[in-house]
Amino acid sequence: MNSTDPSTSALLIVGHGSTVNPDSAAPSLVHAAAIRRRRIFGQVACAFWKEEPGMRDWPFLFDESIRDVYVVPNFISEGYFTRTVIPRELEMDGAPGAVTPRPDTGQRWHYCEPVGNHPSMTELLLRRAREVAPSVPERETSLLIVGHGTGLNDNSAVAAKEQAARIGAMGQYARVLSTYMEEPPLIADWAKLTDTPNVVVVPFFISDGLHSYQDIPVLLGIESEITASASERLRQGEVFMQNPRHLHGRNLYYASAIGTEAQFADVIVEQAGAGSV
Amino acid sequence: MIIGQIIVRESANGGGELRHRDDLKCADGELTLHTDPEDAVGLALYDDAGAYRPLKTAPNLRHGWRMVLADGAAARLALDSFYPGRRGAFAAFQAGRLHPTPLRETLGRQTGMYRVTQKITEEQIDALVGSFCRSDGGCLRTILWKRDTAGAAPSSLLPSEKFDPTHDQSGQTREQFASFVPLLCQEACNLLVAKARAVVKGKSSSGKE
Numbered sequence: 001m002n003s004t005d006p007s008t009s010a011l012l013i014v015g016h017g018s019t020v021n022p023d024s025a026a027p028s029l030v031h032a033a034a035i036r037r038r039r040i041f042g043q044v045a046c047a048f049w050k051e052e053p054g055m056r057d058w059p060f061l062f063d064e065s066i067r068d069v070y071v072v073p074n075f076i077s078e079g080y081f082t083r084t085v086i087p088r089e090l091e092m093d094g095a096p097g098a099v100t101p102r103p104d105t106g107q108r109w110h111y112c113e114p115v116g117n118h119p120s121m122t123e124l125l126l127r128r129a130r131e132v133a134p135s136v137p138e139r140e141t142s143l144l145i146v147g148h149g150t151g152l153n154d155n156s157a158v159a160a161k162e163q164a165a166r167i168g169a170m171g172q173y174a175r176v177l178s179t180y181m182e183e184p185p186l187i188a189d190w191a192k193l194t195d196t197p198n199v200v201v202v203p204f205f206i207s208d209g210l211h212s213y214q215d216i217p218v219l220l221g222i223e224s225e226i227t228a229s230a231s232e233r234l235r236q237g238e239v240f241m242q243n244p245r246h247l248h249g250r251n252l253y254y255a256s257a258i259g260t261e262a263q264f265a266d267v268i269v270e271q272a273g274a275g276s277v
Numbered sequence: 278m279i280i281g282q283i284i285v286r287e288s289a290n291g292g293g294e295l296r297h298r299d300d301l302k303c304a305d306g307e308l309t310l311h312t313d314p315e316d317a318v319g320l321a322l323y324d325d326a327g328a329y330r331p332l333k334t335a336p337n338l339r340h341g342w343r344m345v346l347a348d349g350a351a352a353r354l355a356l357d358s359f360y361p362g363r364r365g366a367f368a369a370f371q372a373g374r375l376h377p378t379p380l381r382e383t384l385g386r387q388t389g390m391y392r393v394t395q396k397i398t399e400e401q402i403d404a405l406v407g408s409f410c411r412s413d414g415g416c417l418r419t420i421l422w423k424r425d426t427a428g429a430a431p432s433s434l435l436p437s438e439k440f441d442p443t444h445d446q447s448g449q450t451r452e453q454f455a456s457f458v459p460l461l462c463q464e465a466c467n468l469l470v471a472k473a474r475a476v477v478k479g480k481s482s483s484g485k486e
């Protein structure tokens with residue numbers, strides 16, 4: 001992007017998407033619209049694993065006037081999706097920074113690093129923590145960063161752990177821990193893992209989709225069963241999440257996912273920019 | 278121009294008005310006016326009953342809106358949100374550059390939780406594609422892919438028109454409109470792959486996706 005003409009450069013934001021939850025793709029679509037308004041790319045499109053356009057639609061997404069396409073995975077960590085699924089479906093070299101030429105059109109497709117690798121993730125997580133619990137004294141508060149953990153999302157646990165270590169090193173909160181949905185330390189054990197009167201939980205996820213909005217509240221004990229999706233509840237006039245909840249004698253605060261932050265659009269643009277160097 | 282369930286009444290500069298084909302006879306004032314092409318994402322998200330539409334080419338586009346767009350770029354952006362990738366796929370088809378992928382190849386490429394779809398039987402494919410992809414209540418795309426590299430038909434349960442790009446899958450009349458853009462299916466979508474997994478696993482639904 002730095003070196004090429006913006007009108008012939010395009011951005012492709014790749015998200016997971018969902019066949020059951022309308023909120024999964026929303027952050028990618030919202031940031032795409034915001035970036036489009038800035039007119040720094042000739043075209044901006046999204047592609048998804050589980051929604052349309054599917055990644056296999058890549059040949060149909062951009063006009064022939066486009067010369068360079070920057071592919072930014074809107075994923076929290078490198079792993080199965082960024083290394084295997086996205087390069088396979090987009091028929092690209094999956095090494096970060098790799099350029100795949102497209103003989104049909106003469107386009108060059110640049111594979112960029114996932115948003116979760118960007119240095120501002122730490123600040124975004126901290127900001128979410130402060131927003132959800134603005135008046136609690138941090139010295140009497142534990143901060144839990146929740147990642148997916150296990151299985152195919154292999155590096156999400158590492159990513160959450162790194163963020164917790166970075167925030168912990170700042171010394172603001174009484175305790176900072178990374179926890180997981182499916183491997184220990186389990187987020188379901190939050191009350192045992194902490195001993196402060198306040199506990200702030202921030203999901204390290206892109207969207208307020210199935211995991212962060214529907215699964216984790218059940219694991220925390222905020223909801224007794226899986227609720228409707230965030231947008232469905234909103235349409236029914238419900239508020240996002242009521243904070244704090246008083247559970248196990250503590251004040252529990254649960255934040256929304258960081259990927260919906262407007263600043264994420266900047267992160268996507270910067271990941272694309274880094275891919276052009 | 279007709280594309281899926283949408284009528285585009287083009288103006289000279291490539292912009293124009295988009296609305297649901299069923300709303301053709303509605304007075305302008307009866308429909309909610311949109312002028313921002315980005316609104317198409319939201320209009321395409323839910324059906325009339327408020328249910329989420331994961332498949333944008335399903336025949337359940339919501340009614341009651343019209344979109345007046347300033348120029349061709351705005352119209353293209355809106356259509357690409359209503360029917361992602363379909364304008365481009367049709368252009369590739371017209372240029373002879375659309376290369377459909379056989380279903381067995383799509384399934385053969387799957388890894389992780391979808392690798393199991395490779396075990397789907399011929400009978401199961403026949404029934405699944407016949408019900409999931411049918412134009413009447415399933416999906417309005419015209420299937421261009423074959424079942425395998427030998428060229429077997431995707432499903433014996435679908436009429437031959439389902440594979441004909443000149444046929445309007447909506448079943449509506451379109452005499453009065455000059456041009457028609459079929460919604461082409463050059464490769465099985467991920468929803469079908471997810472259903473194939475459910476079929477192989479013996480579940481009626483694919484669960485969490």
Ligand code: SF4
Nearest residue numbers: 410416418462465466
């Ligand atoms: S495979 Fe094609 S025709 Fe079948 S449901 Fe998916 S998009 Fe529609």
